[in-house]
Amino acid sequence: MLDFLFPRLRRLEAENERLRVLLWEAKAEPARTLALMAAKDKEIATLKAENRVLKRERDRAGRFAPCEK
16 A cells, blocks of 8 residues: 555665665764865866856857847
């Protein structure tokens, strides 16, 4: 009767176990966790900077591009 719930339940249990392992690793190796977080923050900052440059280039190209009809 509730067979349709079992695949979802198994996925949730697997996700729960994965999160438990991540939490355990974070507690066991805080320096590694902080290093990973810092690397991810640096990666995000780099991507944001690249995005700003691309937007600036796009805007400049748009201002001086000839109008095509």
